[in-house]
Amino acid sequence: MRTYGRLLQQPSTALSLIAALIGAVPIGMWPLGIVLAVLDRHGSAGEAGLLAAAFGIGNAVGVVTQGALLARVRAALLLPLFSLLGPVAAVLLAGDARIAGAVLAGLAIPAITPAVRGRFASSVPGRDRPGAYALVNVLFQAGIALGPIAAAALATAGRVGLVPPIAAAGGVLAALLLAVAHRGGAAGGVAPVGRVPGRGVLVLLGGAAAAGFGIGTLQVLVPLRTGAATSGATFAVLALAEVAGAVLLGGRVGPRHAFRLLALGSGGMALVYLLLLVGAPAVPAAVALGLATGTQSLGSALGLDRFVAPARIPTVFALQVALLIVAAAVGSLVAGAVPGVAYAAPALLLAAAAGATTAVRRRLGPLAPSRPAHAR
Known part of the structure; x- marks a missing residue:
């Protein structure tokens, strides 16, 4: 703290x-x-x-x-x-x-x-x-x-x-x-590392889209299968668990944990959607999903520092948000059209995101601590 x-x-x-x-x-x-x-x-x-x-x-x-x-x-x-x-x-x-x-x-x-x-x-x-x-x-x-x-x-x-x-x-x-x-000037920057920034940014964008797709399926399937009261509790628990996950990890991890957090978060979310597909209770699943989502979002935030110059971070982050919004809409459409198997799609997308993150991490190799721009 x-x-x-x-x-x-x-x-x-x-x-x-x-x-x-x-x-x-x-x-x-x-x-x-x-x-x-x-x-x-x-x-x-x-x-x-x-x-x-x-x-x-x-x-x-x-x-x-x-x-x-x-x-x-x-x-x-x-x-x-x-x-x-x-x-x-x-x-x-x-x-x-x-x-x-x-x-x-x-x-x-x-x-x-x-x-x-x-x-x-x-x-x-x-x-x-x-x-x-x-x-x-x-x-x-x-x-x-x-x-x-x-x-x-x-x-x-x-x-x-x-x-x-x-x-x-x-x-x-x-x-x-x-x-x-923001009336004052910035104090420095973060040095992006590695030589695969384009691929790394695509991984971050893909992870955001996969997470958004999953949110869209939840917005349709949870009320459809549990009713108004339980769906309200489910989304409240999901939000609280996401906040708890981000707060608990935020004070304990460093920038070098970015890819590990992103891969673990995406993989954990994929597992929860698989459990929902086979009938896991919504509220307990929401706890696990919220913790995994908080982990993924923190890893994604740190990953941006590794791939994107500070001046470009607002652009890429804004694109992540927009992709999440659009993907959520697509997820809702899919859930409405094929509710019986809709949870399989975010599970597959998030598993792919976790795999891509691991591949990029291996390509970059060990990450040195990030340094302020004036130290380069």
């Missing part, structure tokens, strides 16, 4: 983490608020699904676009500009241009987490970097969980119309906090 204490004592690091938490809330708040608003005015389920999908498309495009621009434009300028699209989206959603408003709401989500990841890769010492990435992951998950709770509470109070402006305000606030945190 000393790692986390050192991190939180740094004002810019603590402010970046707060921005990551606040910036994740609109991601969970916007889509549920959009759906609840449709139902509140007695719209159809089809319209609700269309608007939710439009938001998802806008979010995927927005995070990739911002991630690419972060390599060229300062986050302190770029993210506030994107966040200002949020109030415009809120106005459109209140009128007749709701599809355009939903897409714009997705675009307006500032890419806080990719920006923070890139910043930490160059400003946090190597020994504390796993803990920093674990905190980013935990706060990101917490923000996404808080978003739907806030949207549902406002809808229950008869104030569903306040969801879009509050979500938009949250995005603007998070972007401004990050601008303050």
Whole structure:
């Protein structure tokens, strides 16, 4: 826990983490608020699904676009500009241009987490970097969980119309906090190692896509097979276990453990999906899956440091997030079409990801500790 204490004592690091938490809330708040608003005015389920999908498309495009621009434009300028699209989206959603408003709401989500990841890769010492990435992951998950709770509470109070402006305000606030945190220059970089960066990045992207596909199958099959109450408990346990896994490992591992964590996490997830395929209970499986997912995500974060220059990390991380979103949608489609064997697909994909990670690790050979850029 000393790692986390050192991190939180740094004002810019603590402010970046707060921005990551606040910036994740609109991601969970916007889509549920959009759906609840449709139902509140007695719209159809089809319209609700269309608007939710439009938001998802806008979010995927927005995070990739911002991630690419972060390599060229300062986050302190770029993210506030994107966040200002949020109030415009809120106005459109209140009128007749709701599809355009939903897409714009997705675009307006500032890419806080990719920006923070890139910043930490160059400003946090190597020994504390796993803990920093674990905190980013935990706060990101917490923000996404808080978003739907806030949207549902406002809808229950008869104030569903306040969801879009509050979500938009949250995005603007998070972007401004990050601008303050990043007003200074970076402290250095991480030296990527080895000579297979292209293949290594593909492995990281493939692992994210495989994990996203699995999430998509769960979103359909767990409610279908267990009912509303158990499915809610399952996803809550999954999120808590993922947070626990990331926190426990973040203070105990170093950057050289990146590939081992990634392979173990992907392999563990594959095993859990195989157990679900043969009828394992959902809630205990969610515990194991959450721990494995936390392990994989931490390994992936450290792997980015090994393959990608700090200035390019936001771009690649944003692409990972977008792939996860798209793969989750594909996983949901597959689960709806062939529910009887859908768990086999993520098991195979994640096993392949674990194998590819092991192959890249062997090709690179032993990894030396990462060094700051100024030491090269």
